Amino acid sequence: MFAYTITDFISFVKSNFLLIISLTVVTYVIQYYVNYFNRSSRIPGPFPLPFIGNLHQIGGDLSSAANLFQKRYGDLYEFYMGNKRIIVISRPDLVEKVWGPLSLKSTRFIMRNPFSEGLDELGLGTKGMVFNRDIESWNMNRKLLVPSISSPPFLRESIKLCSEIIDEVFECWKIMGEGAQVEFSDWIDALTADVVIRTATGKKVSSITKLFDSLNIKEKLEMQGVWQDGTDFIQAIHTYNESMGFMMLLPTFFRRNFPGIGKLNKKFLDNRDWIIKELDKMVAERRREIESIPLDQPLEQTILTLLLVTNTERDSKKNSSSKLDRPLTNEEIIPIIREVFTGGLDTTANTLSFIGFYIAKHRDVYLKMRKEVLDVYGTLDNPNITFESYGKLKYIEAVINESIRIFPTVSIIARTSVEEEEFDGFTIQPDTAIYTDFKALGNDPKYFKEPEIFNPDRFFNDKESIGKYSHLPFGNGVRMCPGRLWAIVQMKTFLVKLLCKFDIEPVCENDIPKYVYATVNRPVDIKLLLKTRKD
Template sequence: MFIDVIFKLVEVFKSNFFTILSLAIVSYVIQYYINFFKRSRLPGPLPLPIIGNLHQIGDDFSSAAETFRQKYGDLIEIYMGSSRIVVISRIDLAEKVWGPLSIKNTKFIMRNAHSQGVDELGLGTKGMVLNRHLESWEFNRKFLVQSSSSPSFLRESIKLECKVNDEVFKYWKIMEKERMPVSVPDWMDAIGVDVVVTTATGKRMNSTAELFNKLNINGQKSEMQGIWQNGMKFAESIFTYNESMAFMMLLTPFIREWFPGFKNLNKKYLDNRDWINAELEKMISERRKEIENTPLDQPLEPTILTILLTTNTERDLEKISVGKRDQPLENDQLSSILREVFTGGLDTTSNTLSFVIHYIAKHRDVYLKMREEILNVYGTLDNPNILLESFEKFKYMEAVIQEAIRIFPTVAMISRAATEDVDFDGYTVEADTTVFTNLKALSHNPKYFKDPEIFNPDRFLDKGSIVKYSFLPFGNGVRMCPGRYWAMVQMKTFLIKLVSTFDLELVDKNAEAKYRYATVNRPIDINIYIKSRKD
């Protein structure tokens, strides 16, 4: 009898399973939207349960945010799965987020809301970019600012970059003879890796040599041998790590770990994290042994890794200390700072240079003005002796860099998160909500920039004409980019060498700058012909 009842119940359940499931789904959806509309809402697209607005955002968050801005306004909300984020596109709102210049005065000291994915990447309490532990963040930031902006470090950086550039230009002259186009993004990535890794560690990476050898021009091979091997693999891993930041920060573990496609990406990014960490540990271990085997009376070169390893030791090069930190750095601190030197110093600088090259190749008059400025500063275009002290004289070159960043920012969206509720236009944005600033919308606003789509470096020659918070190339306030001085030195050094050595021509003279979104805007399909300067 009991068995018969069980069988009947099973039959009933089987025949009504889809009806029950459908009712459950409908009930869930109704309850989701009841709760959703009860909240204090900002303008924005209606999200779907579980996935939010992911179906509308696609693989280009920057472009989607601009589309939403045009439809819903300068203050909107978007859902990444169940995570609510806010996007602002007005300078008065940007001032609220970026204006305060001290930790005590700002409500937006955090870079993002708490995220399990950020913790999984090892960034939640380490490094600088997404570190929410203020004591360690403050120390790491002060360390990087002081070490990467010290004159001794910057002079060494210029010297090493000139050496890398001279090697690259030998390759380019071989390509010139063969009338081979230069793939600018590929070369800027390789140069960036060699310059940043060599400057940071003191040991040569061989990415540019690898790139040249891959071209296989009449069997010619580079004679340069780097100490760190697999330079291009290391570079690609750093770029992948940067790409993973937005993915891990914005998507919930449920979506990352269970949704098809996302699951594979999640594994790829975490495996990449482990590979980079292992490489960093090798770099640190080898350099530590070299320092231990170096006599105390023998000076050490001022690389970032050396400064890291000697901080708070008898060989301390920079005497950097914050608060009660008076002990040598632990291995995880060393790794986190060194990793952010690479992640922050490679992608943004190399990408920006690619966009700069696109615009100066397209605008011959701008290129010639840059050349004239170099001649005025150094008195020659034939292998000028590049000095740190002369960089402040390159006003026009700096204007060119700034205009390229304005018209096509590598980082178009920068996030911050408040530590308490904040009022925006009468709307309450709750504490620990990630707020993105749409930098491209600010810098393309015709109210502040006449003809914003036109490349015109002259607009930056009068600094007083730039409305505050309309242009934030390195952010502002307490979370301003700590490596900005080094980045400008790298870009100016390369451009001085480039402009004084070659003429440039776009392969497609009508080509517009294009990009692929990967947390930052990575340039694609920028190809030029180079020709040795004759005049």
């Protein structure tokens, strides 16, 4: 009798398959909108569709979509990625509530993102720092990494290595000849890749050499001791960064089963596996090298080396800031060093490219930057660049801040509350993503006079007029960017050396730079003319 019942049921399902599917979908849609309209804390925002939410309106550019939503719905609105509710804020008092300088123990917005199966699949949900929801693990990783990449010895070594690699770029530009037209963002991508990989691991990569050789100039460059898989690794990191938004925001079922999307999902996961495999080889190789070096011989100050010697007999500090009292395993180091690459490659390179776009368009700003370099160093001919001198470069720092304000590389950053919160009378449930739209905030005339104008003086002569929490270039509070000092050192080193060597002019007179959205805003087609510096 039981067997007959099962057979009969299967037969019924087969004969009424379309009807069952239709009823299931209709039931889901009805329940979806009942829940939506019954929500007492429903915030203004675009009307979502079942299954996809507002994906059809967002497309592939969340940054641009957020700009349109903010203009239509204001400084507090909501939208949906699939069934995930996302709140967006772009008002200083709301930003302070989320990003205020609260301690680790008291902040309610300690989480970066709500639970995401996609982030867990990428290995980010419980490892590393950026998206790590395991607070104990996150805090340990932060205490291991931040002191290392913020210490004066490391930053001095970074300036030295950065200067050497910048000189390689300038040598290429010299060979290209007076008045050469360069794809500036391509060169900055190559420069930053070589700097970050070299500073993080000690390995040499050939991004600059390969870019130069691709121009089919008769003269060829040669580089000795190059990491052969380096350029493949850099491309894999770029792909990994692109995959974050895809894996985090798209519903799991949609990612895995929708035609065409499933193939992209597999590509991103295969790329994840390849990166882990390469990093494992890199860490193991460097560990063997360190073990073969005598204890009285100094080691190169790379990030990987600093992590590998933590809590060993080579560690003079014995990492007193962490509860960890043993050396790190490969499995613990890999997520940290991976985030050095994912956080250090795109963000610094893109910011420098945007800066290049704006200072090329504003000759007066460029000359004021050059004057500051002359005032600080006393010469423009191979000045003695030191870490200590960087605190005096106030106008150049203002230029960096203004570029980030007007066109930030990371325009939208998420935080998540661990408790129920209230914004303007609307109740927000725990584990809801709160996105801060820094691009909308920085371009709002309520907080910045004539925001469309590139004006570094607002951060130099008029910096007192910058409202609290209206400009957070590296975030704020306990989740502030751990590599901010390293990034600033790289940018100041490049800008000082550029100002001393070249005059630059824009090829196109676009009002805003072109970009593509790939989790971050990546500038493209930024063409500049290079000329020898004229005093």
